[in-house]
Amino acid sequence: MKITINGQEKDLEVEQDRPMLWVLREELGLTGTKFGCGVAACGACTVLVDGVPTRTCITPASALEGKTVVTIEGLDTATGKAVQAAWKEMDVVQCGWCQSGQILTATALLESTPNPSEDEITNGMTANICRCATYHRIRGAVARASELLEG
Amino acid sequence: MADDITFSPSRRLVLQVLGLGAAGFAVGCSPAVHASGGPDDLLQLNPFVKVGADNTVTVILKHIEFGQGVSTGLSTIVAEEMDADWSQIRFEHSPANNALYGNTAFGGMMGTGGSTAIFDSWERMRLAGAGARAMLVAAAAEKWKVDPATIKISRGKLSAGSKSATFGELAEAAAKIPAPDPASLKLKDPSQFVLIGKEKAPDTVFERADTPMKIDGSAKYAMDYQPEGMLVALIARSPRFGGKVASFDDAAAKAVSGVTDVVQIANGVAVVATNFWAAKKGRDALKVTWDDSAAEKRSSDQMLKDYKAELSGKGSAKRHVIRNEGAGAKALAGSGKRIEADFDFPYLAHAPMEPLNCIVEYKPGESCRITSGSQMPTGDQATAAMILGLDPSKVTVDTRIAGGSFGRRATPDADLVTEAAQIAKAIGGRAPVHLMWTREDDIRTGKYRPMAVHRMAGRVAGDAVEAWSDDTAIQSIMEGTPFLPPGVIDESAVEGGFDIPYAIPNIEVSARFVKSPVSVLWWRSVGHTHTAYAKEHFLDQLAREAGQDPYELRKSLLSGDPRLLGVLNLVAEKAGWSQPLAPAPDGSKRGRGIAAHKSFNSYVAEVAEVSVKSDGSFSVDRVVCAVDCGVAINPDVIRAQMEGGIGYGLSAALGEAVTLKDGAPVQTNFYDYQVLRMAQMPKVEVYIVPSSEAPTGVGEPGVPPVGPAVANALMAATGKTFNTLPIGAKV
Numbered sequence: 001m002k003i004t005i006n007g008q009e010k011d012l013e014v015e016q017d018r019p020m021l022w023v024l025r026e027e028l029g030l031t032g033t034k035f036g037c038g039v040a041a042c043g044a045c046t047v048l049v050d051g052v053p054t055r056t057c058i059t060p061a062s063a064l065e066g067k068t069v070v071t072i073e074g075l076d077t078a079t080g081k082a083v084q085a086a087w088k089e090m091d092v093v094q095c096g097w098c099q100s101g102q103i104l105t106a107t108a109l110l111e112s113t114p115n116p117s118e119d120e121i122t123n124g125m126t127a128n129i130c131r132c133a134t135y136h137r138i139r140g141a142v143a144r145a146s147e148l149l150e151g
Numbered sequence: 152m153a154d155d156i157t158f159s160p161s162r163r164l165v166l167q168v169l170g171l172g173a174a175g176f177a178v179g180c181s182p183a184v185h186a187s188g189g190p191d192d193l194l195q196l197n198p199f200v201k202v203g204a205d206n207t208v209t210v211i212l213k214h215i216e217f218g219q220g221v222s223t224g225l226s227t228i229v230a231e232e233m234d235a236d237w238s239q240i241r242f243e244h245s246p247a248n249n250a251l252y253g254n255t256a257f258g259g260m261m262g263t264g265g266s267t268a269i270f271d272s273w274e275r276m277r278l279a280g281a282g283a284r285a286m287l288v289a290a291a292a293e294k295w296k297v298d299p300a301t302i303k304i305s306r307g308k309l310s311a312g313s314k315s316a317t318f319g320e321l322a323e324a325a326a327k328i329p330a331p332d333p334a335s336l337k338l339k340d341p342s343q344f345v346l347i348g349k350e351k352a353p354d355t356v357f358e359r360a361d362t363p364m365k366i367d368g369s370a371k372y373a374m375d376y377q378p379e380g381m382l383v384a385l386i387a388r389s390p391r392f393g394g395k396v397a398s399f400d401d402a403a404a405k406a407v408s409g410v411t412d413v414v415q416i417a418n419g420v421a422v423v424a425t426n427f428w429a430a431k432k433g434r435d436a437l438k439v440t441w442d443d444s445a446a447e448k449r450s451s452d453q454m455l456k457d458y459k460a461e462l463s464g465k466g467s468a469k470r471h472v473i474r475n476e477g478a479g480a481k482a483l484a485g486s487g488k489r490i491e492a493d494f495d496f497p498y499l500a501h502a503p504m505e506p507l508n509c510i511v512e513y514k515p516g517e518s519c520r521i522t523s524g525s526q527m528p529t530g531d532q533a534t535a536a537m538i539l540g541l542d543p544s545k546v547t548v549d550t551r552i553a554g555g556s557f558g559r560r561a562t563p564d565a566d567l568v569t570e571a572a573q574i575a576k577a578i579g580g581r582a583p584v585h586l587m588w589t590r591e592d593d594i595r596t597g598k599y600r601p602m603a604v605h606r607m608a609g610r611v612a613g614d615a616v617e618a619w620s621d622d623t624a625i626q627s628i629m630e631g632t633p634f635l636p637p638g639v640i641d642e643s644a645v646e647g648g649f650d651i652p653y654a655i656p657n658i659e660v661s662a663r664f665v666k667s668p669v670s671v672l673w674w675r676s677v678g679h680t681h682t683a684y685a686k687e688h689f690l691d692q693l694a695r696e697a698g699q700d701p702y703e704l705r706k707s708l709l710s711g712d713p714r715l716l717g718v719l720n721l722v723a724e725k726a727g728w729s730q731p732l733a734p735a736p737d738g739s740k741r742g743r744g745i746a747a748h749k750s751f752n753s754y755v756a757e758v759a760e761v762s763v764k765s766d767g768s769f770s771v772d773r774v775v776c777a778v779d780c781g782v783a784i785n786p787d788v789i790r791a792q793m794e795g796g797i798g799y800g801l802s803a804a805l806g807e808a809v810t811l812k813d814g815a816p817v818q819t820n821f822y823d824y825q826v827l828r829m830a831q832m833p834k835v836e837v838y839i840v841p842s843s844e845a846p847t848g849v850g851e852p853g854v855p856p857v858g859p860a861v862a863n864a865l866m867a868a869t870g871k872t873f874n875t876l877p878i879g880a881k882v
Contacts (some may be wrong), residue, residue, distance in 0.1 A: 015408075018428045026426050030346060031375035032368020034554070035427075037590040041821035044504060048696030049251055072368035087366045091351065091358055091787060094795055095218030097504035097554025126829040129821060131504045131555050132218045133798020133831035137791070 001065040005030070006074025014061045021045045024071060030102045032072035036129070044126030047071045052057035053108045072100035079149060080107045086145035091093035094132035107144045115146055131135050170659060196249045196286050198228060199279035201327075206307070208233065208283075209241045211615030211654045213261065214268040215253035215526055216242070217503075217553035217560070218409065218795075219850040220788035222360040223267045227275050227784055229266070232280030232339060233287075233345045235257055235318065236307035237357050244550035247528040262524040264561045264673065266751035266848020269784060273846050281336040283325075290324035291316060341843065347784050359788065361552065373524045373551040374508045374587075381510070381583040384574045385430045387439050388419040388596050391446035391814040393623050393668030396420060403436035406830060414577035421574045427587060447655065447814040453601070454667070454811070455495060455841030458624040461663050462493075468624070468663035471640055473649040475659050480620040487612030488696055494607060494685040495875045497808035499600035499674055500593065500824060505554020507588040510707035511571040513539055513580040519546045524553025526561035527603035535563035538572040557675040557799065559598060563632040566598070594824045595816040599809055600674035601626040605648070605685035611696040616708070618657040619649050621798035626671050627664045643673060647750055647855065648682030652715055653690070653869060654709035669811070675799055676851040679750040680858075684779040684804070684876070687746035687859030692872055702745050710746075714779050717840055718756040719747045722777035725838050728759035735762045739769075744863025746856040751781040752847040754840075757797065759833070761869045767881035771801060771833040771861055776853065778837065781844035789849050790837040796853025797835055804858035806877050825877075 003010050005028065014023050024030040024047070026037075033056060036044030042054040047056055048070040070151060075084070083106045093099050102125065109124035116124065121142045130138065165601040193209055196230035200210040210229045216222040222242040230240050239848050245252040245261075253259040256267040284304060286489035291309045292299040294316075302311045309316050318325075341347070351357045364370035368770050389395065399420050401413035409429025414421050420439055424430035449457070472479075508525035509531075519539050526530050528548040536543040553560055560567075588596075603625040610618040625644045641664070642649075649660040674680060694704045702723050709716040723729075723745065732741045739762040747756035752785070757776045763769040776793045783789055806825030810817045818824040862873040865882055873882070 002414060015428070018426075023377075026377065028417075029377070030368075031371070031377075032177060034504070035374065035506060037821050039590070039822065048530075054242070075367075077432050084173060084366045088358065088362055091362055091791065093359065093365040094220070094364055094791060095504060095553065095555040096361065098369055098373070099365050114867050122830050125526050129504070129826055129828060131557070131799070132795045133802070133832065134791075134795065135798060135829040136794045137602075137833050138829065139832075 001062060003064055004067070004068040006069070006145065012061065014076055016062045016123060019057050019058050020047075020059045020061045020064055023061040024056065030071050034097050034100060037099065038065045042098070043105060044098045045103040046104050046128070048104055048108060051108065066131040070104070072103060075104065075107065077107070079110050082145045083107050083110065083141070085148055086141040090137050090141045090144060092134050092137040092141050094134055098128060098130045102130065102138055106138070106145065109142065110146055110149065114149065116142065118143070178869055194322045196283040196325060197279050197330055198245070199276060200233070200283040202283070202318050202322040203318050204322055206239055206317045207241050208235045208239045208318060209243055211245045212242055213254070213272065214244050215244060215262040215524060215550055215553060216361055217524060217556045219792060220359060220785065221263070223788055224269050224784050225272055226360050228273065229280035229283075231276045231344055231350045234304035234306070237346065239307050239318065240360060241388045241673070242360055242657065247532040247548040249529050261527065261529045262561065264558065266753065269846045270752065271827065271846055277338050277407060278333045278336055281338055282331055282333065285366045286317060286325040286328040287321050288322045289328045290515060291828055294321070294324060298320060328719045337753070341782070348782065348786065351787055372505055373522050374505055375509065376510055376522045376551065376710050377585070378510070378583045380510060381585050382423050382425060382839060383427045383430045383585050383587055384421045384423045384571070385434045385587055385589065386416070386419045386421045386570060387434055388592070389441050389446065390595070391441070391443055391448065392597060392670060393446040394441040394443045395445070397442040400438040403434040403438065407433040407436055412578050414574060416570060416573040416577065418570055422576070423574065423578060423584070428499060430587070445668065447811070449814060450812050451497070451810040454602065455604065458602070459493065461624045461665055462604060462606045462622055466663070466665070468665050470622070470661050470663050472537070472659065473640070473645055473662045477657035478550035478656035480618070482618035482779070483608050483610050483620055483684070485610055485612065485617060487610055488618060488636065490691065490692060490696055491608045491610065491612045492689060492854055492872065492874050494605040494681070496603040496681045496684070497810060498602045498669065499680070499803055499807050501557040501559035501598070501674055501808055502593060502824065502826060503553070503555030503557055503559055506590055506593055507559065507567055508586060509567045509571050510582040510583055510585045511568070511575040513572070513575040515580045517545065519572070520549065521546065522549045524551050524560055525567070525674060526556060526558070526761045527565070530563070531565045531568040535568050535572045535843060539576055558673040558677070561673065563600065563634055577703065589797065590820045594818050594820060597670035598672035599669065600680055601628060601671040603681045605681065607685055607689040609689065609693045611693050614697045616653075616655050616693050616697060616704070617817055619651065619655045620659045621651070621661075623648065624665055625662065626667055626669070628671050628673055628677070630664065643678045646678040646682060647748060648678070651686055652712040652749065654711055655708065662877065668837050675702070675796070676750055676854040679748065679851070679855040680803065681744070683748040683750070683855030684858045684862070686861040687748065687856065688873065689745065691863040691866060705745070714754045715747055715749055715756070718754045718777040718779050719745070721838055721840060722756040722758050722775055725777065725836065726775040728758065732760060737764070739764045740868040741862040742866070742868025744860045744865070744867055746859040746863060750852045750855055750856040753778060753849060753852040754858050755793070755852045757856040757860045759857065759864045761861060761864040761868055761880060763865065769865065769882055771831070773834045773836070774857060774860070776835065776837045777840065778849065778852065779840035779842055780849050781842050781846040781851070783839050783842070786839055789839055792849040793837040794835045797857045798827050798832055800854040800857035801831070801833070801861065804861055804876060804878055806879070807830060808877050826879040
């Protein structure tokens, strides 16, 4: 199957049902995408598929044929960079395991809603679990990234 | 008088039992050695500091970084005394070595836990930084032929007159200087600190040491280590605690493409495959028959009844009286009103975001390399050596940053390494083995915060609390491990309860240890998770009876504990306790609650504000927190730990529970094990008490007060009490 990952076209041979998460991690060495629950309940495995946040732990790789995938390693849009800059400025991370998924989810949120209200941030991010409960800072950092993009 | 009981302090492990002998801590007094490997040709100045020709300073962490910020904390202390520039600082985890990297709070064994890392490292890291500095100064003095006293260092640059050099330029010469006697080292006066206690500011470029690697996907956790030829193993474990493999049929599992081996180990049947998905499909196809003859078969409801029967004296567990002051529980009889309440606490899973895993690379008869995010690397080393028949010196441990832990990766039985080493042995060391746990394994296979019942009783006469009794039925965490010698009571069951700081004239605190095959473990703040809740929410119930304001009552009972009183007063002031709460725009009932608790030698008080809608649903809107943890090394890391601790404690108070049905856990994953999500996270404000006391931990102490502060706020709003956890979505 052909797929574009972080700007590079790949030709992969994978089993039909194998989730994209494990193809990214085990076949392509893109370990920034994390395994958290395996049932799309936590968001740690989120990547952008044609710009849409997608849970790779339940998405068979074969379903992504012809798609464009961006993982944390390949995040280089202005919005993505602003989100990372805000994360850095506010020292959001603790253990860090969920943060790739948080950053990609936040990036997609700001792409569709450049100036989100606090409720829009919460609604947009609440499906991503952070067991360290960095939620307080994530909320602030998404708002800050929005400011950075405006400025 | 209490029973003649010896306490085993929580998570302070008993050295003699482990046969480790006294650890001679080396600080700046071991010979300088070239660090083996590494691309930058790092030169090791002492066990904690390496300087590279590329001018980097690498701080060796004797504690694991799993989000609590220890890489920042320990590096800050070293950089401060060394006068390094923050931009030069890197960190790596130390090898497994009790003599060099032992934790005094763990009796000399290496370990991270009990919020001890900063407490245990403060002096040693300061000396390590000052020792490295002295070696660089001596090297410069020799090179420049000047008096060392004329050499200055600022932000990683040495200078004397017109001469100057970077650390990197002097590293090689400094590594040849004999390490100075620690007694000769002069530490900075706090007024000279440029990093310790400082806020992040543009001119210091100060930030969490682990931020950059965690925002671009480059951080390498244990799960991210994938050596050539690695096999992935998943284990089918008993659905019931204490069950054993009776027989298994591996035909279907072996038919799955990619499955290479199916092997029985002590704890179940392992399916080994070339990748995760194959291992998972193989395990799904495996058929195991379990022998449940020794397994737990009760449901949670029955266990709760049994715990309560124990507390009523109808069981078999001995009642240990741990504190008895004044007339003790006898004083519950008397004038005024007696109030009683049972507080019921469920089992809790730690559920760190990085599922449990470790890699074992075993070469039979030669060596073993463990890659793991473990809180007890030398325990893992000894365990692997024993299982594989190797000398411990042949077992190396590569400790990686971990994706959370909350206590789960501090296992006295080295559970992960035990399983992985047994599998590696069973396949003859043919390939590196990556043992993986799925989230279901994590939620369903235990090492839970113990289920507990606190039977609380108190007597109020007029506006005074006259008597207090707290009797707990709980499983011991330490019993049955090498860390609890026979005849010693497990303090972790009652910590924060037996040492209730309130000046009540009659106090009795007791515990009864119940048995179950369910495995239990320390969970972020350990016994304080339940003792603080029972103590602080019950105190508000007594305050209500006494007609006292909850803050004023605490204040009047804390005159003997100035630091706890200090955070109580600060949080009340910052939360605006004396002002009425703003009404909710939608007419929701509002309530405010306060709680104060000391744990792990740090003092925390929190005020929670809630809004309760007419349908009983509610939100926690704001939590204000005051913390006294001695010298605040990294104020922003402290704030982060309080924010995170509040989220973690709130998660347990609102939604978390593992319940058993016929001995098997009901919950399986995040859709039914309900952890806090962003929509439930309050606004948090943290205030740090300025202090010159030695620094103490912050990883756990933010957790205990939030549950009771929220319960007290809900009680203020609704008049109801919340003695059964979790509180749930509606009140």
